[in-house]
Amino acid sequence: MDAATGSMSGGGCPFNGDGGVRALLGRTNKDWWPDALPLEILLVNGSPDPLDEDFDYAEAFNALDYHALKKDLTALMTDSKPWWPADYGHYGPFFIRMAWHAAGTYRTGDGRGGANSGQQRFAPLNSWPDNGNLDKARRLLWPVKQKYGKNISWADLFILAGNVAIESMGGPVLGFGGGRRDVFEAERDIYWGGEDLWVNEGVATRIRPEEEVDLENPLAAIQMGLIYVNPEGPGGDPDPLGSARDIKVTFERMAMNHEETVALTAGGHTFGKCHGAGDPSLLDVAPEASDITLQGLGWASTYESGFGPHTITSGLEGAWTNTPTEWTENYFRLLLDYEYELVTSPAGAKQWQPIDQKEEDMAPDAHDPSKKVPTMMTTADMALKMDPEFRAISEKFRNDHEALRDAFARAWFKLTHRDMGPKCRYLGPEVPEEDMIWQDPVPAGTMPSDADVSAFKSKILDAGFSIGELVRTAWYSASTFRKSDHRGGANGARIRLEPQKGWAANEPALLDRILARIDELRGNLSMADAIVLAGTAAVEKAAKDAGFDVEVPFTGGRGDATQEWTDVDSFAPLEPFADAFRNYLRTKSNVKTEELMLDRASLLGLSTPEMTVLLGGLRVLGANFEDRPHGVFTDRKGQLTNDFFVNLLDMDTVWEVVDGSGDEEFIGYDRGGRQEKWKATRADLIFGSNSQLRATAEVYAERGHEEKFVRDFVKVWTKVMNADRCDLTYAKYHKEAA
Structure with a gap:
């Protein structure tokens, strides 16, 4: 516990429930409402998003008449409708509750929940007992949403309506940042719990000290169907x-x-x-x-x-x-x-x-x-x-009301914006100038010259490190990114700061040695750029050594965060206790390793083919935690080949579980001579045992697809390295707004 703030770390295994709870599913909408219209059968035919494929919400928001919208929302507060009359003639408290409950589902354990996509419109949230009658609040907002259309998302409108409600009743508001884009279906990757009953149906509380039962990670609410307690x-x-x-x-x-x-x-x-x-x-x-x-x-x-x-x-x-x-x-x-x-x-x-x-x-x-x-x-x-x-x-x-005004305004702003990620994603005229430590601020970086990039690549490749060591250092830095709340990633180079530099999964001794050398050689590059570029240069060399002359894209301009502006407690939940991409499992849980792999891939925003090609490529590059041999199905380690898939799918290998490994480690023997060929984990063998993953792996194992494998790997590698670069993707919108 932090003595200054009274806050406890959110660390711990991200999925530690009893009974083998499935991390990615739990109780699904189909379980709760079996007669619901199964619209998911249409997903194979395309996205449920009705907006144009090239629709740019940030651009649309910047064209919004923001002050006219706020004026309309203010008028709505006291425009009591006979079909749902306002308490005290004022809808303000109703809209505060709506906004609060839209944002309050956020949890630090996996960064999921929150107001970032307008999920309150869909099951299960639209039907949670704790959200009772908020359907009427959303209907009261519909005329406003209809009027302003694509220029304001439901997700932004929920929060802005809450802000206007507070202001209209004389309360303090720190500001507002827009930019939350709507989704058009329930998000399927959020685990809300494994209970069979809602809070109002007698389900037990999730904290039971007398039974030594604590709140299961990554959950935050105390009972199924509650926002808080x-x-x-x-x-x-x-x-x-x-x-x-x-x-x-x-x-x-x-x-x-x-x-x-x-x-x-x-x-x-x-x-x-x-x-x-x-x-x-x-x-x-x-x-x-x-x-x-x-x-x-x-x-x-x-x-x-x-x-x-x-x-x-x-x-x-x-x-x-x-x-x-x-x-x-x-x-x-x-x-x-x-x-x-x-x-x-x-x-x-x-x-x-x-x-x-x-x-x-x-x-x-x-x-x-x-x-x-x-x-x-x-x-x-x-x-x-x-x-x-x-x-x-x-x-x-009670004794210092001004302190309460300030504390409430700041806490409300944090509540309603925490899941948006870095401040560069905030849009609109009311974004506070002040930086908040929970926004994970990173100073602006400088775009390095081509000469600086070229010089560093040559130096780092001659610095005595293996391809795998450079690749996994860059991976350790970038792979903390979570698309759920846009936290983590390589920008800021927080891998060199507490708590990340001490995480067991980051191999602190090796990390210190590599980062020290990168710092010596980086010249005008930021540490954040240099760490990514070291891995990128290694991938490029590994591809060339395998016979493929490809250029691995690199976009510089990352800044370096400081320890002072890094909330150590807040970063604790990002610590990987399982990362299949580095073949790392620190804590065995009741969730299968392959399901934890899917969760990690989901948070990185990866598709099935992207997850598959990325893992296979990292294995042959030697990017495993502590250079473990598991899954390194090649005698050309350090070259970017498709050997992982070729050898995994080879029918001359028979696999047996290692005694005492908890069904986590395996040895592959030559089917004829019982000679040991390979070692593997569940995260490796699942690509041969699961029918859909095997079908994808087969594509990358086919003759003629060697170059496709390399190019697909490079594409997804670059995607992960740049996943947190909102400083690039949002820069033009801030200039337009100004």
């Missing part, structure tokens, strides 16, 4: 201290320290109310299973009018403060000044009510301002009062 307490038990434990863990998994957690909770709960006006059994099914006549809306209610004063969502009922549409100091005043008693809402939910509350501290009725009703707190709110650490932070903010 159960507001009634762990598993519905109104235990504030147990809730505090859950809050700390889940917000840490979402990259928030404890001060940010308190500020975000208090600021968000300054606005709006909870809804539990009646019997929750009167609610119909969630949107994904609703009747066709409801046109995608869910949770239809037969409790009286079903909306307005009769709304049922969480089952909790009431406002947190007496000023639910204003930014005020009242949240902490009411929480800390009053004693509370446990009561039951009209829907049967457990909540807390002030004892002997003064009339002036009561809230107005949400739909009849002539009435006054008691305020309430959830068990999760009471955690901020009862837990000693949270209490100290709460007292600080």
Whole structure:
């Protein structure tokens, strides 16, 4: 734990669940809604994205009349519609919840979730119990989305609507960065958990100390169908201290320290109310299973009018403060000044009510301002009062409201932008000038000259390192990239900084030696450029040594990050505990090694052929962790040949598992003479055993495809080396906007 921030590291094996949970699947939409229309059968015929193939969202966003859009959103806040009337005549709290829940699915373990692609429109998120009735918020936004069309994505609109909501009620906002492009189907590579039941169906909480059960990585929410924690307490038990434990863990998994957690909770709960006006059994099914006549809306209610004063969502009922549409100091005043008693809402939910509350501290009725009703707190709110650490932070903010304003604005900005990656991906006129450490800032680099590039390539190839050593150093640097939240990658050369330089997977002793030599030879190149160029030069030489005169593309201009601007705790979840591309498995989990390989390939943005050719090429180049022989199916190591595939598919080899390896290592014998030929891991043999991977491997093993193999490898190598280069891809949009 960081004593300064109260934040715990998110490290640990990324998939450590019990029962052999499948990392990439868990419970899928097909499991939850078996009768859903199977549109996936059309994917073989093309992308589900209806926008033109060359559509450039960044360009479209830059053409947006941003200030007119904000003006329309501000007007929407108080334009109450009779089909879903606004509490207190103001939709602001509703849109804050929508934006919060769109962003709040982000987790540091694998960088997945978050608001970056507008996933709240699709199952399972559109039907999570915790997202109850947010389908109406999205429908309220539709006229605005329709008006501005392709110039604003749903993903950006969700967050911008939340910002405008806060501003319209006098709350603090740090800024807004656009650039989130929509997807048009549910993302399939997100593991939401293995439970068979939702939070409202009796599923157990994911933290059970009495059973020594901790929250499974990479998950962040405490129960299936929640964004964070159960507001009634762990598993519905109104235990504030147990809730505090859950809050700390889940917000840490979402990259928030404890001060940010308190500020975000208090600021968000300054606005709006909870809804539990009646019997929750009167609610119909969630949107994904609703009747066709409801046109995608869910949770239809037969409790009286079903909306307005009769709304049922969480089952909790009431406002947190007496000023639910204003930014005020009242949240902490009411929480800390009053004693509370446990009561039951009209829907049967457990909540807390002030004892002997003064009339002036009561809230107005949400739909009849002539009435006054008691305020309430959830068990999760009471955690901020009862837990000693949270209490100290709460007292600080209660006594210094300006500190709360600043902390909330910063925490909200972090919540809603954390999954966007580096600041160079942010677009629009309200991007803050200030750099945040969680944005992983990298100073601008300088494009090296052709002469500098050529000179360094010659020097590094003569420096006494093997092809494999140079290749794997560049791979170790670049392969941290995650397309999920655009973190990691070679830009910044953080492989030479803590924590990456000490990761076991990066072979620290070898790494120190190679990086020291690269630093001596790099001349005018940045370390980030030089590390990539060393590997690129080695790949180019390996191809030529194999008989193929190819130029491996290199694009310089990377900058070098500093240790001061590297959040060590935040980078911990990027540490590879399994990387099939370097044939590395530090921690055996209940997830098969080949599934971990798919997860890594998915985070790198690789297709099946790209994953296949990349792994096969890295093997023959000698890029294995600690130069292990496993999967190096060649007697020409260091040359870029297709030998991995040729020899893997050779029927003269018979494979046997190595005793005591846990079914992870294998020896290949000559089928006739029992002479040992090769060693392998599951990550190698899967390319011969899985029918689809074998079909792809066969292409690269065929005679006549040797050059295709080399060119395909070079293409995907270059893709990974440049995966994080938003400084190149977004540069022109920042110039246009300026």
